[in-house]
Amino acid sequence: MKAISILEHHQLSRTESRMEILELLLNKNVALSEKEIKDELSIKCDRATIYRTLNTFVKSGIAHSIINNDGPLKYVIKKAPEDHVHFKCQVCGHIMCLPQIIIDKIELPDGFTRTESNFLVIGTCKNCN
Ligand SMILES: [Zn+2]
Ligand SMILES: [Zn+2]
Incomplete structure (x- = not known):
């Protein structure tokens, strides 16, 4: 699924940061931390925007966060509804x-x-x- 249709499906408005972060998560098979996302983004995005965007994705069920035993929380596209x-x-x-x-x-x-x-x-x- 494309970033644009995912945002539409979840009735989220299309902003540059949402599009870019979603695109990045869709292209990765592994979970990324806030910092890794910031480092890989082609646009300039401050931490607050990234944090807010990830929270929006988690709340709407697009992504989920994974607790890391000895590092920062990681984010990944949610592919399965179950735990x-x-x-x-x-x-x-x-x-x-x-x-x-x-x-x-x-x-x-x-x-x-x-x-x-x-x-x-x-x-x-x-x-x-
Ligand atoms: Zn390995
Ligand atoms: Zn998972």
Whole structure:
């Protein structure tokens, strides 16, 4: 799907920063941090704009964020609606979605409610193995 049609589909107005950041995320198979996005953008975008844009994408379900065990939050296009496993490679440092591995419903003790689940597997990726 193209950036422009994704924005239209989610009823988001088309701004240069939204288009550029979405385009960048669509072209990557690995998750990117705010800083990596800033470094790779061809247009000048301040941190606040990038932060705001990513938040908009997360809220509308276009992208999701991945908790990184020892680094900044990473962002990636959301390809699967269900909670799935994420993988971090210790060799190349890439963090990616494994949408084929769905996280089953987790039974929490009484009185606890779930907002989201984060499941990060750390190891060596296919490319590095
Ligand atoms: Zn790797
Ligand atoms: Zn994911």
